[in-house]
């Protein structure tokens with residue numbers, strides 16, 4: 525029986541992928557084999573010795589100590605693209621909120637007093653304050669052209685916008701999905717200088733933290749709209765407050781409330797709702813539950829952010845050995861020697877690496893004795909060893 529610790533609300537549709545006779549999943553689990561979570565912060569969480577996998581039912585993994593997991597030989601899985609449509613829809617809504625000044629206008633209308641005739645008179649007298657602009661012909665800058673950025677860029681094209689995109693590490697898959705008319709920028713400053721609206725779709729990393737700061741905002745077109753449904757930390761909110769005060773920015777539409785911008789008419793801050801649709805929550809939970817289940821039951825790795833992709837179909841009836849080790853020379857030789865010296869024939873073996881991590885899955889003809897596992901665990905550089913019957 526595998527034990528799965530759930531943090532945050534994980535959609536029941538995802539948990540249903542873990543049959544009850546094989547998996548016990550709850551928020552109360554002690555000594556978990558895996559943890560499924562959304563935005564819960566794991567940085568100060570003591571990693572249990574029993575932990576074999578982490579599944580993030582979503583895209584961003586900045587709440588997970590990925591490097592510490594790697595050092596323990598633990599893969600971190602996420603659900604790439606599973607909530608991209610949900611975020612795209614809210615970003616497009618954000619463009620309209622900004623362009624038509626919908627939030628301050630709505631707020632104004634909600635505060636009106638008097639008879640209907642009096643309210644209508646005030647509305648007609650004041651509506652010019654909320655005159656907006658239309659999207660066709662305007663330029664949207666998209667920074668980060670992954671699952672979400674590509675969806676947003678294509679949707680903006682369909683609305684008649686010119687789109688300019690920046691992503692130095694765009695994948696082939698994203699490039700294929702991107703509308704041909706999206707123009708490629710060579711720097712973030714180029715995007716800021718040429719866009720009426722800029723939307724951010726990058727992960728929060730040491731490189732992207734405060735990517736939008738005072739000096740970058742100084743290069744923005746006057747009256748630009750900034751949209752941030754990526755992460756709070758990607759933007760320096762104090763600098764945004766200054767840019768709003770000076771008129772450099774028209775408005776800031778984001779998914780992250782902050783004290784620096786609280787109560788402003790020119791800021792819309794939602795409570796991290798980008799992925800909060802039933803569809804996205806189900807997609808993410810199903811995808812990550814399937815991946816974590818597959819890893820626990822077969823050692824296969826799909827959609828991990830720190831492990832190489834490795835899928836080895838199982839043919840024989842013998843044991844499967846999985847070894848995670850530092851990506852240094854002579855590890856494969858030591859693993860196969862340990863197996864051979866136990867008199868076991870190797871049916872199948874695959875070794876893949878990614879960065880500092882190497883991962884080897886070996887199918888043998890027969891049962892793997894406990895001494896072999898101990899011997900492998902004793903090899904310098906070996907991070908984790910499992911036998912799957």
Ligand SMILES: NC(=O)c1ccc[n+]([C@@H]2O[C@H](COP(=O)([O-])OP(=O)(O)OC[C@H]3O[C@@H](n4cnc5c(N)ncnc54)[C@H](O)[C@@H]3O)[C@@H](O)[C@H]2O)c1
Pocket residue numbers: 582583584585604605607608611667668669670671672673690691692693694695698725726727728731732753754755779796797798799800
């Ligand atoms: N508000 C929400 O609820 C919500 C929901 C989903 C994702 N997100 C955030 O959005 C981020 C993006 O999600 P995604 O699914 O599109 O991820 P993704 O991995 O598919 O795409 C991220 C893209 O950003 C690019 N990138 C990285 N650093 C960059 C840089 N310095 N400049 C330009 N591009 C850069 C990468 O090359 C990649 O193509 C997530 O990491 C997460 O933080 C927020």
Ligand SMILES: O=C(O)[C@H](O)COP(=O)(O)O
Pocket residue numbers: 562563581582583584585607796798799800
């Ligand atoms: O990175 C993500 O997928 C989003 O920020 C969603 O976060 P949530 O699962 O807590 O809604």
